[in-house]
Amino acid sequence: MHPIVKVSNVIKHFKDVKAVDGIDLEMQQGEFLALLGPNGAGKTTLVEMIEGIQQPDSGEILIDGKHWAGHAKELHHLIGLSLQETHFIEKVTVKETLKLFASFYDLPKTRVEEVLELVNLREKQKAFVDKLSGGQKQRLALGIAMLNKAKLLLLDEPTTGLDPTARREMWNILMRLREEHKISLILTSHYMEEAEYLCERIVILDKGKILAQGTLSEILTANNFHEIIEFSFKEKDVNVDFIRNSGLGRIDLDDKTLKYKLFVSDIVVQLPTLLSLVKLNGFSMKSLECHKMTLDDLFIEMTGRRLDQ
């Protein structure tokens, strides 16, 4: 069986920006994949090339083994999508919008009713699109994406800008989808938790390139120093060179919290060493906590920038 999506060495420039800079990606049927990256990483450009909306400058994209050229009709039926930002026609109701899109796929009326239930918009079916909340608009966009029971679903930042409740509701719908159907999903996001929660496979993108990919634990353990000791001193302006030169691991100061982050391979081994070093140098700690590395930490470690900036 061929992969549902195969992207080979795809490059896309905009003037002097390399939006997508040589990406290879393969996705099997039934897989849920998250493209995680900060703004401008190239997520939208990559996804829209897979959707056939944009054309790559070079490289090859195969959907279910087929090129867009020559198979557009077929592939339109195979995929469902929501764009990063779409405004549907304002003075048209939720149900009318779904009906309109359903007509493009020759779907029966009952499918509109089903989708209204699936995305929890039954109560809002008669509301005009411009009267919907952000979460409801995103659910409508998701509903449209789901109409044709596509094999491959592509959702571009479906929860950006939503409050936690609305985001949770979106996640629940997607989780149900994951359990009930054998569909494949590509979702872009700059929320680590979203990628973790919904997708078994995560691809971290930055500046048009793939930084890391795999399951969450694969990505994190690929890095040797995947545990973190976070601490601060009672004293002011401590020179931490004595820790930096100890070989325990990399140490960073978080500007926001004013806490130090020490990236170590094994807390059990390195924590006692750290504590005795601090004591030996005559300092005392104000706070101390240990945790496993998150994707956010990893991204900061690799790029020096935050994921959700």
Place this chain on the structure above:
Amino acid sequence: MQSSLLQLIIIQFKTFAREPEVIFWSLLFPILMAWGLGMAFNKENESVITIMQVKNDQYPDPSFRKFMETATEIKNINSPDGKAKERDVTIQGLGTTHYKVIDGTWEQAYVLLKRGVVNLVLEERTEGLQFHFDPKSGEAKASYLQFSSILKGKQDDLAQAMIKPLSQKGTRYIDFLIPGLIAMGLMMSTMWGISYSLIEKRSKKLLRRLVATPMSKSSFMVSQFVARFVLCAIEALVLYLFAKYFFDMTIEGNIPALITLFCAGFFAFCGIALLLASRTSNTFVGNGIINVVVMPMMLLSGIYFSYHNFPDAVIPYIQALPLTMIADGIRGVFLEGAGWAELVKPILILSTIGMVTFVSGLKVFKWY
């Protein structure tokens, strides 16, 4: 489930019906305009001539003083002292002219000339009564000729001239105006309705979303045009019926030819609208582009006033504008009893314009 074309058309109609402004601007506004302008220019006999007099009691002009003897005093906001004198003069065949005479100095006269309140200034001087006016203004000249004849006591000469008042249907201003308004409504409705809404749909990424489905692109375009055509037809019909019942207007010529011309005009404007909307996704740019095309036609094509006042050299170009062709064609059928023979040429040209702009617009149309 209904076909997607039908769904697209239904959605278009629903958006029209749900935007009350659409109804106002496309149906009510043209009627208000026709009614307003029709009434303003239809008032009978009320012609007013306002004159400024710069008096000089040392050299009174007897004929002018005599004219003023029977004038009565009125309040006048334009006059420096808030007062003026008025007198009606009726000449057989010319109707009644209402003269208003304002007193003042030369400086005051200049101000009122500049403001367009008066176009004739009389000054009493040693050498006699002087008339000051702009000889390039036809209206000022007419005021001068009429008033000086009256002062010279030659008003009978004016009346003796063979005067046959035109009040026949088809020669009134409203007769000229209504076909122009119908043509202009067609242009405005298609250019703004189609061009602007396409650009807006592109800027909101709706076009991009639509073509990521199996929707047929031609169905989409056709739905835009069909819905708009129905609206345009209603608009024209309402305007015509209004003119028919309110101003007693009739169509003299061939109605099927008229309808064909209307359709060809619609097609031409649809093509132009599509071409204009084919690239930009910025509604401000779109606004500008549409204005650049619509404004000159609105001003030149003889909608409100005949374009025959423009220099002869530019008239052929004006006549080649689509709006002129439509307005002249409709006027021909309404007023001059024109039929297929007269309309074949504009119909063919308009259809060709429509075809060329439509095909090229569709070719370069940016869906993403």
